[in-house]
Amino acid sequence: MKTAIPEPSLRDLAGWCWDARRWIVAGWCMGMLLAWLWGFLAVPHYRITMLVGPTTRTGTPDISSLFPENASYAIEYVLRSFGSGDSSDFMRFEATVRGSLVSARLLGAENLKSGWLLDRRWRWDRGVTFTHPERLSVYLNKRVNLEPVGHSPLRRLTYHHPDPVFGQQVLRALYNDTDSSIREEVRKKTSDRILWLRETLKQTSDPDHRRMLTSLLLQQEQVGMILALNEPFAALVVEPPSVSAKPVWPDARIIFPALGLMGGMLGFFGYASSGRARFALPERLQAA
Secondary structure (H helix, E strand, C coil): CCCCCCCCCHHHHHHHHHHCHHHHHHHHHHHHHHHHHHHHHECCEEEEEEEEEECCCCCCCCCHHHCCCCCCHHHHHHHHCCCCCCCCHHHHHHHHCCCHHHHHHHHCCHHHCCCHHHCCCECCCCCCCCCCHHHHHHHHHHHEEEEECCCCCCEEEEEEECCHHHHHHHHHHHHHHHHHHHHHHHHHHHHHHHHHHHHHHHHCCCHHHHHHHHHHHHHHHHHHHHHHCCCCCCEEEEEEEEECCCCCECCHHHHHHHHHHHHHHHHHHHHHHCCCCCCCCCHHHHHC
């Protein structure tokens, strides 16, 4: 009956590490040197965050109560198409904040052109340049994160950049351009609806239809008045852009311990694979 081979204990491992102590220390020193070079050659990046949320406006009220009992299906279908259209405005904000339409506006902003060149990971980098909105949109989707805040409808925009002032300008421009583009689209649709309702109202003689069209026209004019106030339309700035107190990249708390540990492990394995390795299995293991 064969006896089970005992496994090496922590004492055995400690003895092997002691035999390879010079190699481990040398590997650790190399890891520290590499971590120092990493921190010296890397360009520090700050974290810029901004908190946004949906606006509190009620938008267009429900018009189902305006339908008379004898309203035709065609009139109901037309009127329902004018129902509340702003319930998804904040979702549109989330979907288009890093899109090509907003990127085209950012690309034309004079105060942002010089800041893109400062976005460098390493000191030898030459920064980033953009010639097309699509390339800037790809960059924003990689570098600007849109994250939910718990289970609330709030969203946090996060951007990392070496220049905190420029990072704040980018987030403000992203918000302003996205909200204004949605506002302009809704303003155009509202104007078209008002014109259509006015023309239809002139050609309608049925009292019930005129009452519905008049109420719907008043609602659209209310939306037009809200748009004329130049208040936040699709999203509201809950917390303006703020900058981290210290750079978040490179993080010395992670780089130095990780590279030091890796260097020590490589030194141990280097000693084990060299011809000068003096440790072997203890006698109790050899006998087993």
